[in-house]
Amino acid sequence: xxxxxxxxxxxxxxxxxxxxxxxxxxxxxxxxxxxxxxxxxxxxxxxxxxxxxxxxxxxxxxxxxxxxxxxxxxxxxxxxxxxxxxxxxxxxxxxxxxxxxxxxxxxxxxxxxxxxxxxxxxxxxxxxxxxxxxxxxxxxxxxxxxxxxxxxxxxxxxxxxxxxxxxxxxxxxxxxxxxxxxxxxxxxxxxxxxxxxxxxxxxxxxxxxxxxxxxxxxxxxxxxxxxxxxxxxxxxxxxxxxx
Amino acid sequence: xxxxxxxxxxxxxxxxxxxxxxxxxxxxxxxxxxxxxxxxxxxxxxxxxxxxxxxxxxxxxxxxxxxxxxx
Numbered sequence: 001x002x003x004x005x006x007x008x009x010x011x012x013x014x015x016x017x018x019x020x021x022x023x024x025x026x027x028x029x030x031x032x033x034x035x036x037x038x039x040x041x042x043x044x045x046x047x048x049x050x051x052x053x054x055x056x057x058x059x060x061x062x063x064x065x066x067x068x069x070x071x072x073x074x075x076x077x078x079x080x081x082x083x084x085x086x087x088x089x090x091x092x093x094x095x096x097x098x099x100x101x102x103x104x105x106x107x108x109x110x111x112x113x114x115x116x117x118x119x120x121x122x123x124x125x126x127x128x129x130x131x132x133x134x135x136x137x138x139x140x141x142x143x144x145x146x147x148x149x150x151x152x153x154x155x156x157x158x159x160x161x162x163x164x165x166x167x168x169x170x171x172x173x174x175x176x177x178x179x180x181x182x183x184x185x186x187x188x189x190x191x192x193x194x195x196x197x198x199x200x201x202x203x204x205x206x207x208x209x210x211x212x213x214x215x216x217x218x219x220x221x222x223x224x225x226x227x228x229x230x231x232x233x234x235x236x237x238x239x240x241x242x243x
Numbered sequence: 244x245x246x247x248x249x250x251x252x253x254x255x256x257x258x259x260x261x262x263x264x265x266x267x268x269x270x271x272x273x274x275x276x277x278x279x280x281x282x283x284x285x286x287x288x289x290x291x292x293x294x295x296x297x298x299x300x301x302x303x304x305x306x307x308x309x310x311x312x313x314x
Contacts, residue, residue, distance in 0.1 A: 091278060091282065093253075093279065094254075094279060094282050144275070191294060192281045192282070193274075194294055194297075197278070
């Protein structure tokens with residue numbers, strides 16, 4: 001859509017960066033947001049199709065920076081993919097409420113706020129599509145991920161409620177729920193697993209551990225007009241983990 | 244060291260007689276308890292240990308050294 005952009009958060013991360021490249025290659029204008037400004041510049045500084053917004057989008061300052069970047073590029077937001085996030089694995093006995101609050105803020109709180117901004121009359125774009133990121137952990141009872149699973153379950157509730165509110169304006173909201181994907185984020189906790197646990201994890205994904213491209217492809221589909229009759233859905237993208 | 248032993252005992256859910264206790268000999272030992280020890284070391288002592296470092300530990304004292312909590 002000419003004069004419009006897609007906002008991708010977590011754009012310097014494993015899946016987000018792949019999605020940005022994929023969307024930019026398709027001719028779209030992208031606003032790439034990430035907490036790691038240096039990495040954003042490194043990845044996309046030379047790409048004129050990608051505007052960069054560095055900051056923590058869960059803070060007022062980071063949120064305003066993102067909106068300013070959108071305004072500076074004079075684009076309406078026709079796409080939103082929220083890949084920013086983190087995990088803080090801990091067994092239930094060591095899980096902390098403040099960790100859950102931080103996880104909920106980034107996984108569900110920020111998209112709640114941004115979708116609210118997109119829903120305002122001045123910002124609405126008919127045909128716009130948002131893709132949030134849940135996780136197989138929200139469905140399958142992932143040991144050691146109670147806080148993360150709860151935050152990701154919140155994403156799915158938000159997806160359905162926002163989809164219902166935005167459908168009358170021709171706007172769609174969906175989510176992807178990946179299994180374990182080989183990214184820096186997942187390696188931070190798989191590095192804590194012993195061989196027995198790693199073998200079990202691999203075995204639990206009959207099609208293998210996922211790659212960032214596989215999840216980015218699902219997100220790109222949901223963002224595209226090819227998914228124009230799909231809203232409020234969570235697409236499980238987990239290599240058979242949930243079978 | 245006493246504080247570290249106390250935290251290890253809490254995770255292992257058994258009496259830990261002293262720093263020389265071989266933590267994998269704890270009743271009901273499983274890999275989840277190993278994971279919990281690693282998380283405790285990171286959360287409480289700010290030390291992100293690798294699985295290789297952890298696998299080289301045998302006693303609670305070894306873990307405390309890893310955490311920088313040994314006296």
